Amino acid sequence: MGVLDFIKNQLLEIIxxxxxxxxxxxxxxxxxDKEIKNGAQLIVRESQMVQFVAAGKYADAFGPGKHTLTTENIPILSTILGWKYGFNSPFKCDVxxxxxxxxxxxxxxxxxxxxMRDKDFGVVRLRAFGTYDFRITDVPKFLKEVAGTDQNFRLDEFADTMRSRIVSVFTEALAxxxxxxxxVATRYSELGEALLPIINPAMTGKYGLEVTSFVLENVSVPPExxxxxxxxxxMSVIGNLNDYVKYQMGVGMGQGGDGAAAAAAPAQMAIGFGMAQELMKGMQAQQAPAQTAAAPAAAGGIDVLTPEQAAQALGVSVEDVMASxxxxxxxxxxxGNAFRISRAALEEFLRG
Structure with missing residues (x-):
């Protein structure tokens, strides 16, 4: 078996x-044994590049096609000449x-x-996510800076580094x-295209990669x-707040229970305002002759009410008047510390 292994190792490889x-x-x-023989055949497929490493240094790079490798390892002879190295050739190669x-x-x-600082919200915190596409463009740099001598270097080993680099550039560009x-939502595509010229110089110069597409899928603000x-x-959808309150009152009264009670309170207040308005109209009609007679004397006076008097006239509590x-x-x-209400302002309030 040892003889067969020896003979097999001296045959030319198809890599x-x-x-x-x-x-x-x-x-x-x-x-x-890393002793790729002189004349070995290398087959490179489309979407592949091969970097040939001789004696620990980058040598030739090969694109798609079939290539014949030239090395210092001559079948059988190089093994025999390497007797002082334990019959191992010192001319090691990697593909x-x-x-x-x-x-x-x-x-x-x-x-x-x-x-970031925003003109609508002041200082605001934003989160963002999306996707990106990339390819390897500088093979020697990628192997030297990223993959090293790893036999099988996968994407998940490098994803975190790519992600942190992209987020750093995105954050700076957005600010x-x-x-x-x-x-921002109306400029997703614009921002993605604008970030490519900023991201690629760092990616190409440091890792030998090119980001071909950068997609911004979502930018969100905190829950509050x-x-x-x-x-x-x-509030923009509601529009007329008065009409919206009337609608909500009607819905609550139709539902019954607590909703009806809650809706009935504003309705009762509105009825009280209406009754007070009619009462004031009657009082004004009765006082009209007296006011006409006293007009010369009272021409310079102003008819004002205290909140208590306004509440009594409206048939509501003082707290309701103060809330309005x-x-x-x-x-x-x-x-000072007191409020005074003109009768004209009260009438204007009742007219709505």
Missing amino acids: EWTDDSRDTLSYRYPDD YFVNTRLFTGNKWGTSNPVM TAQVPALD VEQAIDKRSS INAGELKARKI
């Missing part, structure tokens, strides 16, 4: 590699296959929120562009900011 894994970036041909196809659909994302958070945006959108004043619905003038 080739087919990849079924879909995630292998580089592959070192498993030649046990590295590198996958140059496009690696698509690689995911990236910000592990932590990105702080520099000063795009409002609400407008999302809730604020939703409330703002809801604080909400800006009922106009009043604060004098």
Whole structure:
């Protein structure tokens, strides 16, 4: 068996590699004695490049096709001449296959929120994620800086490094562009294309890679900011707040139970306001002759009410009157620590 192994090792090799894994970036041909013989045949397929390493240094690179290798290992003779090295040839060679196809659909994302200044929200934290495609363009640099002498270098061994580099560039570009958070969604494609010229110099110069496509799929804000945006959108959709309150009251009363009770309270208040308005109209009609007679004397006076008097006239509580004043619905003038309400302002409030 030893003689057969010896004879087999002296035969010329046919060196080739087919990849079924879909995630292998580089592959070192498993030649046990690393004594690739002079005249060995190398077969390189499309989407592959081969880097030949002789005596530990990068030598020739081979593209797709069949190639005849020239080495210092002459079958049988080099083994015999290497008797002082234990019948091992000192001329060691390696063959590295590198996958140059496009690696698509690689995911990236910000592990932590990105702080940026936004004109709508001030300082805001954003998260982003997407995908990118890349291929190997500089084989010697990739092997030297990334894969090294690994026999089977896979994508998952390098994904974290790629992701952190891309996120770093994206964060800097987004902060520099000063795009409002609400407008980022309309510029996903624009941002992706604009980032390629920024990402590629770093990738090519450091790792021998080219990012061919950079896709920004989503940029999101923290939950509390999302809730604020939703409330703002809801107010825009509602439009006329008075009509919306009436609609909600009708729905609540139709449902019965607690909803009806909650809806009935504003309705009762509205009825009270209506009754008070009619009462004031009657009082005004009765006082009209007296006011006409006293017009010359009272021409320079202003008819004002305290919140208590306004509450009594409306048939509501003082707290309801103060709530309307604080909400800006009922106009009043604060004098010292007290509020005074003109009868004209009260009538304007009742007219809605």
